[in-house]
Amino acid sequence: MMALLKVEDIHTYYGDSYVLQGVSLEVKRGEVVALLGRNGAGKTTTLRTIMGIIKPRRGKILFKGVDITPMPAFKVARMGIGYVPQGRRLFPEMTVLENLKTGMRKKGNGDKLDEIFDLFPALKDRLSQKASTLSGGEQQALSIARALLTEPEILLLDEPTTGLMPLLVSRLREVIEKLHEDGMAILLVEEKVPFALSVAERLYFMVKGKIAYEGSRRDLEDKRDVFIRYLGVKN
Amino acid sequence: MPEGVGFILFYLINGLIWGLIIALISLGLSLIFGVMGIVNMAHGDIYMIGAVLSFYFVSLFGNFWISLLIVPLIVALIAAPTERFILRPFEGHPSVTMIATVGISFILQQVALATFGGIPKKISSPWEVSFDFLGVSYPGYRLLVAAISALIIIGVWLFLYRTSLGILIRASMQDKEMASAMGINVNKVLIGTFVLGSVLAAIGGVLAAPISQVFYLMGNDVILLCFIVVIVGGLGSLEGTLIAALLLSSVEGAMAAFLTPTEARAMIFIIMVAVLMLRPQGLFGSNSA
Ligand SMILES: Nc1ncnc2c1ncn2[C@@H]1O[C@H](COP(=O)(O)OP(=O)(O)O)[C@@H](O)[C@H]1O
Ligand SMILES: [Mg+2]
Numbered sequence: 001m002m003a004l005l006k007v008e009d010i011h012t013y014y015g016d017s018y019v020l021q022g023v024s025l026e027v028k029r030g031e032v033v034a035l036l037g038r039n040g041a042g043k044t045t046t047l048r049t050i051m052g053i054i055k056p057r058r059g060k061i062l063f064k065g066v067d068i069t070p071m072p073a074f075k076v077a078r079m080g081i082g083y084v085p086q087g088r089r090l091f092p093e094m095t096v097l098e099n100l101k102t103g104m105r106k107k108g109n110g111d112k113l114d115e116i117f118d119l120f121p122a123l124k125d126r127l128s129q130k131a132s133t134l135s136g137g138e139q140q141a142l143s144i145a146r147a148l149l150t151e152p153e154i155l156l157l158d159e160p161t162t163g164l165m166p167l168l169v170s171r172l173r174e175v176i177e178k179l180h181e182d183g184m185a186i187l188l189v190e191e192k193v194p195f196a197l198s199v200a201e202r203l204y205f206m207v208k209g210k211i212a213y214e215g216s217r218r219d220l221e222d223k224r225d226v227f228i229r230y231l232g233v234k235n
Numbered sequence: 236m237p238e239g240v241g242f243i244l245f246y247l248i249n250g251l252i253w254g255l256i257i258a259l260i261s262l263g264l265s266l267i268f269g270v271m272g273i274v275n276m277a278h279g280d281i282y283m284i285g286a287v288l289s290f291y292f293v294s295l296f297g298n299f300w301i302s303l304l305i306v307p308l309i310v311a312l313i314a315a316p317t318e319r320f321i322l323r324p325f326e327g328h329p330s331v332t333m334i335a336t337v338g339i340s341f342i343l344q345q346v347a348l349a350t351f352g353g354i355p356k357k358i359s360s361p362w363e364v365s366f367d368f369l370g371v372s373y374p375g376y377r378l379l380v381a382a383i384s385a386l387i388i389i390g391v392w393l394f395l396y397r398t399s400l401g402i403l404i405r406a407s408m409q410d411k412e413m414a415s416a417m418g419i420n421v422n423k424v425l426i427g428t429f430v431l432g433s434v435l436a437a438i439g440g441v442l443a444a445p446i447s448q449v450f451y452l453m454g455n456d457v458i459l460l461c462f463i464v465v466i467v468g469g470l471g472s473l474e475g476t477l478i479a480a481l482l483l484s485s486v487e488g489a490m491a492a493f494l495t496p497t498e499a500r501a502m503i504f505i506i507m508v509a510v511l512m513l514r515p516q517g518l519f520g521s522n523s524a
Contacts, residue, residue, distance in 0.1 A: 051416050077418035089413045091406045101399060102406045102417045150418050 002065060004029045004185050005050070005081075005154055010059030012042075012049045019045045020056065021209040025187075027154060032176065032186045034196035037206030038231060043189040044086050046206070047156045050187075051083050052076040064153075078105065082152030086159050086189075088143040092132035096123055099131050099142055103149030116145045119175055137168040144175070154185040161192050173199055193227060205230040241371040243492055250488010251481065252377050255384035256439050258480035260457060261464040262391060263435030265476040268465065270408045270428040273322060274333045277340035279458025281433045284343055285310060285440025286449045287351050290358055299361035299445065303383075306441050307434045314433035318426045326425070340454075347451035355448035380442045387438060388477065391431070395473070404428060408471070460484075463503060467510050469520025479518060 003026035012020035020042050027033045037043050048054050050061055052073040061069045068076050077083065091099050100113065100123075117124045120141040126134065131142060140160055147155060157176075161169050169192070176186060176199045190196040196203060197217060205213040205226065212230050220226060264278045285306055292302035317339065325331040364375035395401035407414040407424040415421045439457075447453065464483055468475030483503055490499040510518065 053412055053416060072422075073412070073415040074418050074420045077416055083416045085413065085416070089410060091409045091413070093409055094402070094405060098402050098405070101402050102414065102419065104399075105418050146417065 003027065003062075004031075004064060005187065006062040007046070007050065008060040008062065010046075010049055010056040010061065012045055012054055012056045014045075014054075019209050020049060022059070023049075023206070023209070023211055024059075025204050025211060025214075027185050027187050029153070030180070030183045030185055031202065032180050032188065032200045034188045034190055034200035034203045035206060036190060036193065036196055036203060036231060039191075041206040042209040043206055044158055045209075047083070047085075047158050047187070047189060050076075050156060051081065077150055077152075080151070080153040082147035082150050082155045084143050084147045084155065084157045084160060086162070088139045090131040090134075090139055090142055090146075093130065095128050095130055096134070096142055097127040099146050100149055103146045105150060112149055112151065116148060119148075119178065120145050136163045137165075137171075140164060140168075140172070148179075152184075154187060155179065156187050156189075158189045159191055160188070161190065161195055169195060193231065239370075241369040243489065244369055245371050245373070246492040247485060247489045248373065249377070250485040250491070252381040252384075253488060254481040254484025255381050255388070256443050257457070257460055257464060257484050258388055258477050259384050259442075260436045260439040261461040261468075261476050261480045262388065262473065263432035263439075264458075264461050265465050265468070265471075265473055266404075266428055266435075267432040269471045269473070270404060271322075271425055272327075272329055272332075273336065273429075274329070275432070276333060276336040276458070277343060278336075278432070278436050278461065279454030279456075280340045280343035280347075281310060281314075281436040281454070282440040282443070282457055283347060283451065283454035284313075285437030286444040286447075286453060287347050287440075287451070288437075289441040289444045290351070290356060290449045293358050293361075293444075299358065303438070303441050307437050310437035311430045311434050314430045315426055318429035322429070323422070323425070344451055344454075351449075351451055353451060355450040355453075357448060358445045360445050374446075377446060380446065383442060384439075387435070391435070392473075400427075460500075460503070463507050467507050467517055469517030471521070472517070472519035475517055475519025 005027040007023060007025045009022045009024050010020055011022055023046055025035070035043050035046065045054070049056050052068065052071050052075070056069065060067055063079055063081060066079070068079060091102065100116070122138055123141055123145060126138065131139065134142060144160070160172055164172065173195065179186065188196060188200060197220070200217065202214070202216050203220060204211050207230055213226055260278070260282055264275060267273055267275050288306045288309060289299070289302040292305060293299050321335055321339065322332055325335060360374065360376045362376040362379055365372045366375055366378065395404060403419050404424055406417070406419060407421050411421050464479045465476055467483065468479035483506065486506065487499045487503050490502050494502070
């Protein structure tokens with residue numbers, strides 16, 4: 001089957017600093033894939049490059065077989081890639097409802113909004129509240145909800161568990177599982193290895209701007225050394 | 236000349252009416268800065284162009300109200316390509332765009348000087364009615380200007396805070412990169428904002444033409460006050476801009492009862508310095524700004 005998202009050997013720079021040194025990965029339709037790596041490995045930069053926020057100097061990004069590399073971010077988003085950035089990046093001065101509306105491109109998708117409230121009931125009572133006044137968990141919910149309203153076929157999640165207490169982390173796991181059941185593809189950047197292992201079918205390990213290892217969850221079951229080698233952590 | 240309470244009231248109302256025009260123009264300046272990050276040094280000259288064009292329309296058709304409809308359209312048609320071809324290429328380089336707007340300012344002034352001439356001209360009041368209250372006879376046109384300005388400000392406000400397009404503009408104002416990652420075509424927002432901001436300045440110019448002198452340098456005085464308003468209100472805060480415009484203009488107006496215009500303007504500077512010493516981010520600015 002053709003990959004939904006295919007990243008082919010991208011090289012991305014910030015000015016002179018050579019950050020992504022040939023990253024290739026792919027996500028199939030409906031697949032949940034994790035991208036792991038130490039701080040500074042280039043995970044966020046990979047997602048930003050996929051989104052078209054920064055342009056790679058070399059390499060290609062294909063989405064549904066279309067070369068999206070030259071597209072501006074708004075076109076990439078409209079193609080069907082939803083972005084939940086590191087640090088949430090809500091529009092702090094706008095209300096919860098207004099934040100949600102930034103994602104609602106198509107008119108009359110009120111049904112979509114109801115689905116969102118099924119997934120994140122807490123948001124429903126906070127619609128007229130400013131986004132900046134939400135708790136950490138609610139902010140993360142809003143950031144994901146906003147991205148889902150663009151009706152993506154794949155969701156890029158950048159460290160969604162950061163700052164969430166354990167109960168909320170397992171809530172988030174349920175949300176991801178639910179989205180997965182509904183056929184959403186997800187590329188998850190994570191620092192919490194157990195969390196990534198519990199939701200992702202396949203995992204990539206990134207070291208210094210390169211993919212150092214790729215394997216399925218099953219492959220990794222008896223390879224704890226991989227985690228130590230690439231992440232410097234004991235799982 | 237009015238006397239007593241009426242005397243001060245007269246100046247206060249004058250200041251408030253002028254404040255509404257200033258609010259209109261400053262709102263444009265504040266939007267352009269907030270959304271585009273551009274310090275538009277030509278904003279006052281767009282106001283001037285509004286007044287000058289209005290002068291021509293009034294002499295051509297003998298009807299002021301036509302100019303109030305058509306001049307904003309003409310200015311919109313000039314503003315759109317200006318953003319696209321002069322400012323857009325320098326997007327993300329604030330100092331370069333600022334210099335570019337200084338150039339635009341110079342061009343607008345010179346074009347006005349070359350065509351309109353260097354002598355101040357007057358437009359007669361389009362509504363020769365006056366109202367009496369508290370023993371003061373007040374020109375009706377000024378009250379009408381206040382009402383029209385207030386309506387336009389409310390309209391812009393509803394547009395920004397109650398429509399889905401307004402949401403896209405405010406989202407771009409807060410985080411352009413994230414806005415585009417949400418599928419918002421930020422380039423369209425930028426051009427739309429520049430057109431809207433310029434149109435507000437031009438409407439200010441048309442409305443002000445019959446109550447001030449039409450002159451190719453008339454923008455210089457206004458742009459200064461508008462910058463003070465935007466700074467005192469807090470950079471990036473639209474409500475701050477509105478409140479500061481009304482506040483400062485009323486104060487300046489009331490003080491004009493006792494002081495010369497230059498002294499009154501000096502007081503405005505003193506207020507600005509005082510506000511900035513107590514609140515460096517301005518009245519409504521966020522701490523991080
Ligand atoms: N805006 C930027 N400008 C310059 N360097 C950056 C920028 N953002 C990230 N970097 C650098 O790029 C490298 C990769 O960063 P990032 O993609 O954020 O890593 P990760 O998400 O894996 O922690 C780091 O060395 C970081 O310092
Ligand atoms: Mg990161």
